[in-house]
Amino acid sequence: MDAAGLPRNDAMRKFNFPPDRDIAEDLAQSFGYTGDLVDIYTSTKGTLIHKWHHYLPLYDRYFGPWRGKPVRFLEIGVSRGGSLSMWRRWFGPEAVIFGIDINPRCRVHDGIDGQVRIGSQDDPKFLKRVVEEMGGVDIVLDDGSHQMAHVRASLEVLFPQLTVGGVYMIEDLHTAYMSGFGGGLESPDNFFRLLNRLIDDMHRWYHPQPMLNSNLGRWMTGFHVHDSIVVIDKAPVLRPTTSKVGP
Numbered sequence: 748m749d750a751a752g753l754p755r756n757d758a759m760r761k762f763n764f765p766p767d768r769d770i771a772e773d774l775a776q777s778f779g780y781t782g783d784l785v786d787i788y789t790s791t792k793g794t795l796i797h798k799w800h801h802y803l804p805l806y807d808r809y810f811g812p813w814r815g816k817p818v819r820f821l822e823i824g825v826s827r828g829g830s831l832s833m834w835r836r837w838f839g840p841e842a843v844i845f846g847i848d849i850n851p852r853c854r855v856h857d858g859i860d861g862q863v864r865i866g867s868q869d870d871p872k873f874l875k876r877v878v879e880e881m882g883g884v885d886i887v888l889d890d891g892s893h894q895m896a897h898v899r900a901s902l903e904v905l906f907p908q909l910t911v912g913g914v915y916m917i918e919d920l921h922t923a924y925m926s927g928f929g930g931g932l933e934s935p936d937n938f939f940r941l942l943n944r945l946i947d948d949m950h951r952w953y954h955p956q957p958m959l960n961s962n963l964g965r966w967m968t969g970f971h972v973h974d975s976i977v978v979i980d981k982a983p984v985l986r987p988t989t990s991k992v993g994p
Contacts, residue, residue, distance in 0.1 A: 764800070773800060780804035787836045794856075796829025801974060802918060809914050809971075809978050810838075810886060817841040819881050819910075820861075823868045823891035823901060824848060828856035830890065835860035845881050847873075849892070868892065869900035878908050885913045893922040895929035895936045906981065907962055915979045942977060946970060952987055 764770065770789050774780045777800065784803050788796065813820075818838055822830060825848035834844055844861030846853070847868065857863035864880075866873035868891045878884050887905050889898060898917055906915050922928035923938040930937045947956055948964035958964045969980035 762799075770800070774803060777801075778804050780807070782807045784833075784837055787833055791829055791832060794829035794832050795827040796833055798830075799975065802976065805973055805976055805978075809916060813838065813842075813886060813914075815839050815841065817843065818885050819843045819883055820845070820886045821877065821881065821884050821888070821905070822846045822861075823887070823889045825850075825853040825856055825863055828853070828859065831856060831860040831863075843881055845877060847877060847891075867897075869897045871900075871904045874901065874904045875908070878905070883910060884908060885910045887913075887915045889915075889917040890919060893919050893928050895923065895934075895938055898938055899941060902979075903960065903963065906979065907966065909966075909981050911966075911981055911983065913981050915981065917977045917979075919975055920977060921975045938977070942970065942972070949984075 764773065771781075771785050774785050780803060782804070784807055788798065788803060814837065816839075818841075820834060820838060820842055822834065822845070825831065825846040831844060831846050835842065838844065846856070846861055846863050847866060848863065849865065849867050851865050853863050854865060862880075864873075864877050866877070868874070868889070884905065887901075887909060889901055891897060891901065898920075902915070902917070909915055917938070920938055923930040924932050926934070934940070941959075944959040945963065945967060947954070948958045948960065949967055949970075951958055951964065965984050966981050967979055968982045968984055971978040971980075
């Protein structure tokens with residue numbers, strides 16, 4: 748798999764951006780996005796970073812309110828370190844930035860733009876240890892193995908530890924439709940099947956189905972689904988109330 752969550756095969760080359768075209772121009776024309784994250788992304792040097800173009804405006808939309816603040820940011824998946832570099836330049840010097848990866852070679856990026864810890868994203872003890880070292884976590888970006896079982900395991904451990912009002916983003920979820928990642932269009936393990944159940948949990952007031960995961964459901968108040976990205980809102984879940992006003 749490459750750094751953008753794509754299997755390395757000819758069938759996926761159709762998504763490659765032509766090297767002779769301007770990335771910033773494409774983002775401006777295709778998505779109307781001209782934020783400074785574009786300049787930071789396109790001027791990255793010394794480390795490799797590989798992103799789908801439509802991700803950048805979504806990062807700005809969901810992470811932007813935390814810029815210039817001492818945000819505690821955890822990225823699952825370090826790869827060649829380019830993403831950590833981008834986040835440091837974008838969030839600013841006050842941000843507490845951690846990246847985790849199962850590949851011990853990623854240790855070379857430790858202490859440069861953020862802290863790097865080596866371990867598996869489906870290891871609860873490891874994840875809790877990292878969050879404790881961070882002093883809590885405000886944003887989680889899952890750009891790890893993209894294996895369906897791993898995505899779910901990380902969510903179940905990290906979402907309950909996320910700051911109320913924080914952001915939990917999972918990217919490269921086109922892999923949910925790929926058998927090599929434990930998914931498939933009709934697979935019960937496809938992450939979007941789990942998402943359907945979590946949406947049911949959010950609407951538990953209106954149906955008799957028991958909750959799938961009460962530890963998650965008591966905090967999930969909204970879901971944002973984009974191409975290959977899911978963002979989950981965290982806030983206390985309150986019992987719905989209705990009233991009438993007027994004659």
